[in-house]
Amino acid sequence: MQLTTKQRTKVDWFLTILRVIALVVICAGFAAFVAQMIDSQNPFARWANPDAINLTGEQFQGLVVTGLAQGAMYGLIALGYSMVYGVLGFINFAHGEVFMVGAMTGAVTSSKLAEAGYWESSFVLCLVLVVVLSMVVCTVTAVLMERVAYRPLRGKPRLIPLITSIGVSFFLQNSVLALLGSTVKSYPDLPDWLTDKRTFLEIQGSKILVVVVAALAMAGLWYLVEKTKTGKAMRAVAEDAEIASLMGIDVNRIIVKTFAVGGAMAGVAGILWGLLFRSVIHTTGFLPGIKAFSSAVVGGIGNLGGSMAGGLTIGVAESLGPLMILEPLGVSGPSQLRDAVAFAVLIIVLLVRPSGIFGERLPPEERT
Amino acid sequence: MTAAGDFPASQDAAPAAAPRRRLLEQDWRKLLRASAILAIAQVFIGLSGMPVSFDRRLLIDPILSLGYLSLLWLPLAVSYWVGREQVLEGMTAYARGGRDVLAGAITGAVGNAGLTLLVVGITHFDIRDPLVNWSPQLLGILEFEESVWLGALIWPAIGAGVGALGGGMHWASSRITRTTVIVLLSVFGTAVLESVITDLSQGFHIEAVSDWLYGPKRGLTYPAAIVVAAAAAAIAGGIAAYRAFLARTASTSGQLGIAASGETSANRVRWRRIPVRRLVGFALSAAAIVVLPLFLGRLTNELLANVGLFILLALGLNIIVGLAGILDLGYVAFFAVGGYSVAVLTSPGSPRFDLEIPWFGALFAAMLLAGLAGLLIGAPVIRMRGDYLAIVTLGFGEIIRVLLLSDWLSGTFNGAQGITNIPGVEVFGLATVRGFEPRSVLYLVLVFCAIAVYVSWRLENSRIGRAWMAIREDESVAEAMGVDTVSAKLMAFVTGAVLGSFSGAILSAKVGSVFPHSFAIIVSIVILVVVIFGGMGSIAGVIAGAAVLIGVLGGPNQPGLLQEFAEYKILIYGALLVWMMLQRSEGLIPSVRRARELHLDEMNQDAWLRAQVAADDAGGGGGGDRSEGEQP
Structure with a gap:
């Protein structure tokens, strides 16, 4: 919108060139990938990457499923970022650490349950218990964080709560390190029927479980936000906090509830991490946190459905991107670059469509 | 609150x-x-x-x-x-x-x-x-x-x-409280500074002092603690008396209400009125800084060199965050560019290039590359919202680390093994700066710190510096006033990047090797804490912040005076960041303008109250017509 009224400067030309370069790299990589899938001896594929080999269908399916499962997890974390951004207009950088706290809680409780023998005998019940416990712990963490660190900063310039949240993030991360030690906490083994690949369409059961749990949590959240009075109040505050307070809504209370709901979702996501990767350390929360934020931006911040879709996009892009774009272009060791791919997706989306794929939903003064 | x-x-x-x-x-x-x-x-x-x-x-x-x-x-x-x-x-x-x-x-x-x-x-x-x-x-x-x-x-x-x-x-009374605090802090400080003081007294050949001060287990002895406390109390009392004397002579307008605030501001004015005193103080401290390293031992020089490296980094970030108000969380990227360009160009062990050019040539290349990196990272992000920008720069920082670590570019950067065998700095045939001689490193760092301080100081009051501050305060207003916000912000990125690359270049010559893990995100965060703790936009504040934090607690990979803190460093940095933001967001030594921005409401309130008191005095104490008070 600004571009129409303003002269295009050198920076704009530079950005256009960057966009074109990004597009060309992606297209070239994808074309080379298609070429090598058709025939790995294809001259184009050989030219791009001398040791091109084609992926088998099974590998491909495995990558997609892994990407979707991780994406569902990112999506759940992204909801927390998105809701807080919608209501308060700042990035709660520490949200990734709340997720880590959830994963830690899950690791501690589930290994205790496994010691007592319940994990084997009644897995579903234990899982529900662990999820609920993790949700509770994460909710408390998120609400405390809001009360101690963010509430006194209402109305300050936007960067101040952001800087504070960076501090909170490193505080939480290192508190967990100090309290629980630096060893890797692992989850107990999952029952056989979940780890077997033959459950459904040759997909690992645990990944289906992850997607199902994420879908359930998402449905619960959708019900809360769209169908209940609290949800209506949340939407009102996100639309315009001042007018909402004039309508008799206790804005502080709604903000606390927003943090609580975001924390609970992060708690669920923490358990999903545990099911997927089976081990947690204190730095676990950092990268997924950033990726989840990227998901929220990709889907359009403030837009809950968008966050979930953004999470799936980032998850799949991160899982497929290295092998579909980078490897056909001759990059060696492409899966080391998956984190870089996730960040690149964020940067490209912000360059091409700053308001995200599904459009952001923010109060008027936040929109750009 | x-x-x-x-x-x-x-x-x-x-x-x-x-x-x-x-x-x-x-x-x-x-x-x-x-x-x-x-x-x-x-x-x-x-x-x-x-x-x-x-x-x-x-x-x-x-x-x-x-x-x-x-x-x-x-x-x-x-x-x-x-x-x-x-x-x-x-x-x-x-x-x-x-x-x-x-x-x-x-x-x-x-x-x-x-x-x-x-x-x-x-x-x-x-x-x-x-x-x-x-x-x-x-x-x-x-x-x-x-x-x-x-x-x-x-x-x-x-x-x-x-x-x-x-x-x-x-x-x-507030004087007793202040004295108590000073006494406690100075006893604590003397105990913490044990290694520096021991080092110093060895340098001056007065080991007797440190032997008397500290017991065999590095703690202050009983009598020493009492003497230090007494000395601190005497000095504090002296300063308080001197201040009271100044206040009495300076402010004849001893109105009841503003006595406390009047005292400090009168003091400040006085200092400004006597530039000679400041000049002498400046010259003395400069001389002390130049001479002191000669009397210090390895450990302290090493420590001070680390502090200096972080002062350089923090001054660079201060231009981006403090002056231009751009929250760059990926500042470590420029540090890495500086470090790796010097490593690749000077080391005989660098895998791709076998150039082995001298350090100063490599430094020039590092500056160019860092400036370029500043442009490349800056250009896509400057149009973004402040908080998106923060995360995207963080992403850039992480991308650079991942790339340095990757197999793909290991032909140039050697992956996780890093580049070793980086030679020292040959200073025009006069001397050689090497990592195992911390004193020479310290002098090199001091030279660059002096350059960085001078550049920051001149920039702050220049046209571009004022443009940066205008952007920090309100970007659209700055734009309406005719500031070219895009190029000003890019300038901030480039300047900050070049200052950061100095630090990286020195680090690689000092340590003799570079590894990707030295350039993790936490380095960015620590530099940010230093800038915020010291005071965004304030050069003195940034230096003080680096001296206190890096000197006492230590940097992300460098030990400080309290080596016991190693595992808790980041925990304390995090807590400190939150506490500073909540209690004193303008920092330890705030820049006047920044403090004014952050506390505008409170300052207005103060001014209003002062006006009320003045009006009351003028009206003979009758506060009846307060309602028409001239609210600023």
Whole structure:
């Protein structure tokens, strides 16, 4: 919108060139990938990457499923970022650490349950218990964080709560390190029927479980936000906090509830991490946190459905991107670059469509 | 919660007419809350393992170790906070007295009961599985290696004592309070600076001083602690008397209300009026900085070199964050560009290029590359919203680290093995700077620090500097005023990047090797904490912040004076960042303009109140026509 009224400067030309370069790299990589899938001896594929080999269908399916499962997890974390951004207009950088706290809680409780023998005998019940416990712990963490660190900063310039949240993030991360030690906490083994690949369409059961749990949590959240009075109040505050307070809504209370709901979702996501990767350390929360934020931006911040879709996009892009774009272009060791791919997706989306794929939903003064 | 608590106008005006308060007329709810917070915090500190791992470091030889100090400072702070009343306009200010002492004592005692619970808990239960510090060692420290009963009972008693002291600080006059604080800080400082002072006295061949000051286990001895305390008290008293004298001669307008604030501002004006004094001070400190390293030993020089590296980094980030108001979380990227370009160009071990050009040539290349990196990272992000920009720059920082680590580019950067065998710096055939000679490194760092300080200082008051500050305050207004925001912001990125690359270049020559893990995100965060702690946009503040934080706590990979803090460094940095933002977002030594931006409301309020007082005085004390007060 600004571009129409303003002269295009050198920076704009530079950005256009960057966009074109990004597009060309992606297209070239994808074309080379298609070429090598058709025939790995294809001259184009050989030219791009001398040791091109084609992926088998099974590998491909495995990558997609892994990407979707991780994406569902990112999506759940992204909801927390998105809701807080919608209501308060700042990035709660520490949200990734709340997720880590959830994963830690899950690791501690589930290994205790496994010691007592319940994990084997009644897995579903234990899982529900662990999820609920993790949700509770994460909710408390998120609400405390809001009360101690963010509430006194209402109305300050936007960067101040952001800087504070960076501090909170490193505080939480290192508190967990100090309290629980630096060893890797692992989850107990999952029952056989979940780890077997033959459950459904040759997909690992645990990944289906992850997607199902994420879908359930998402449905619960959708019900809360769209169908209940609290949800209506949340939407009102996100639309315009001042007018909402004039309508008799206790804005502080709604903000606390927003943090609580975001924390609970992060708690669920923490358990999903545990099911997927089976081990947690204190730095676990950092990268997924950033990726989840990227998901929220990709889907359009403030837009809950968008966050979930953004999470799936980032998850799949991160899982497929290295092998579909980078490897056909001759990059060696492409899966080391998956984190870089996730960040690149964020940067490209912000360059091409700053308001995200599904459009952001923010109060008027936040929109750009 | 904000600065309204120490409202300057009312503190000195109040006591004359303030009513007394009964001893038991407490705000019980506040006491309860403070005690609960204190109890939780004490248990947290205990379980975080600080008392155990700090116990080896003695501060005052037989009686006080850093471990016990970690459990003592919080009751003092919380009970001081409990006694503090918010005296807002229109409310009655109560006389301070025994009530505050009682409040502090109660808070300290009840809060420390948390430690009693911990002692009892550790003796009866074993939950060492998740909580690694639920250990007999912690129990031993909590019960003073005696019995459980002693441990359980003594902590509330200690809490009551320390709490009474904290609460009593309100009762005492502000001069006594200030002196107490100075005395405590200087004893603590002397104990912490043990290695520097020992080093210095060896350098000047007066080992007797340090031998007398410190016992065999690095702590201050009893008599030394008392002498240091007495000296500090005398100096503090002297300064206070001098200040009072200055204030008396300077402000003839000794109006009741603004005595306190008038004192400081008069002082400041006085200093500004005598530039000769400042000049002399500056020359003396410059001379001291140049001469001092000759008398210092390896350890201290090494420490100071690290501090200098972080001063360089922080000054660079200060231009981006402090002056232009762009929150760059990926600043470490420029550090990495500086370090790796020098490494690749100078080292015989660099895998792709076999150039081995001298360090200064490589430095020039590093500057160019860093400037280019500043442009490349800056251009896509400057149009973004402030907070998106933060995360995207963080992403760039992480991308650069991942690329340095990757197999793909290991042909140039050698992946996780890093580049080693980086030669030292040949200074035009005069001298060689090498990592194993910390003094030479320190001099190199000092030269670059001087350049960076000069550049920052000149930029701050230049056209572009004013443009940056305008952008920081309000971007659209700056644009409307004709500031070319895009190129100004890019300039900030490029300048900051070049300053950061200096630091990287020196680091690689100093250490002799570079590894990707030296350029993790946490480095960016630590630099950010240094800038914010010191004061965004203030050069003196940034230097002080780096000296205090990096010198005492240490950098992300570098040890500080308190090496025991190693595992808790980042924890403390995080807590400090939050606390600074909540309590003093303008930093330790704020830049005047920045403080004005952040506290505009409070300053307006102050000015309004002052105007009211003045109007009251003019109108012979009749406050009837307040309603038409000229609110600014």
